[in-house]
Amino acid sequence: MTKTATLYRMHNDKHICPFGLKAKDLLQREGYQVEDHKLTSREQTDQFKQEHEVKTTPQAFINGDRIGGYDDLRKHFDKGEAGQTGETYTPVMSIFAVALLMAVAFVYSTSTTLLSMRVVELFIALSMAILAIQKLRDLYAFSNSFITYDLLAMKVVRYAYVYPFVEAYVGIGMIAGLPAYMVAPFSLFIGTIGAISVFKAVYLDKRDLKCACVGGNSNVPLGFVSLTENLFMIAAGIWMLVR
CATH class of the missing domain: 1.20.140 (Butyryl-CoA Dehydrogenase, subunit A; domain 3)
Known part of the structure; x- marks a missing residue:
């Protein structure tokens, strides 16, 4: 059975959200077929945020349930925190x-x-x-x-x-x-x-x-x-x- 996820992310001539690309990549690596919705303008992005009562994009949905942004997806898939944290050599x-x-x-x-x-x-x-x-x-x-x-x-x-x-x-x-x-x-x-x-x-x-x-x-x-x-x-x- 094909697993599907829906992703909304900013992607326009002036800005391509890096976390949106990372969220899409993570979903695909987890075996999901991604319905990729690009928010191509500030107006479209603001409308999406207002409609779903969220403050940031990207936003991922799995089986109709909103998971959240890239960090939320990592938590959902039991991944560690992204990036280097704390002291490191x-x-x-x-x-x-x-x-x-x-x-x-x-x-x-x-x-x-x-x-x-x-x-x-x-x-x-x-x-x-x-x-x-x-x-x-x-x-x-x-x-x-x-x-x-x-x-x-x-x-x-x-x-x-x-x-x-x-x-x-x-x-x-x-x-x-x-x-x-x-x-x-x-x-x-x-x-x-x-x-x-x-x-x-x-x-x-x-x-x-x-x-x-x-x-x-x-x-x-x-x-x-x-x-x-x-x-x-x-x-x-x-x-x-x-x-």
Whole structure:
């Protein structure tokens, strides 16, 4: 027996509701044949809301019963809450994973030996460069988070605006193979201050903070991953000097 559902969603030249598309997709994945009604104007949408006494669209109906919008459909089908909620390491772990794959790809394109220090060097360099991009996307938001735990930025607020540029320079410098004296001191400087700051805030002061490592307004908790980022910088600086 074919299962059918009725969906009303906004779809016009100026706006296509993303939740309407997601609701349609969810219904189809659950085995429903969807009667898709597109609300093509503001007047039509307002009339629908008034008629069914609802405040938002999309609205889905199954067997004549109104289920509601996209979130209501997820609850109806016992799905989890949509999107990332609460604290998560997903953003920074995604960056590390992609940086590692890129490092392997770079080395593979020029050499048949994948197990080499060059992979490690590129992994650290690419990670730093990508993390710097995340911070540079919104320097203001990054600084608001960074100055709450970085010991130097607390005293010299402008350091928070300089930090991402230094991190990007170190990453790019490592990729380019610049002389150690041009890159290593910067890596050691920001890495050491960062490591001490994170260790103090998390393990000594026991503060519950969000990490600015992937930019401001993130839900990445300040902790081991943040400390790892700074330890990477310290290790990179030492390696460049002794290499």
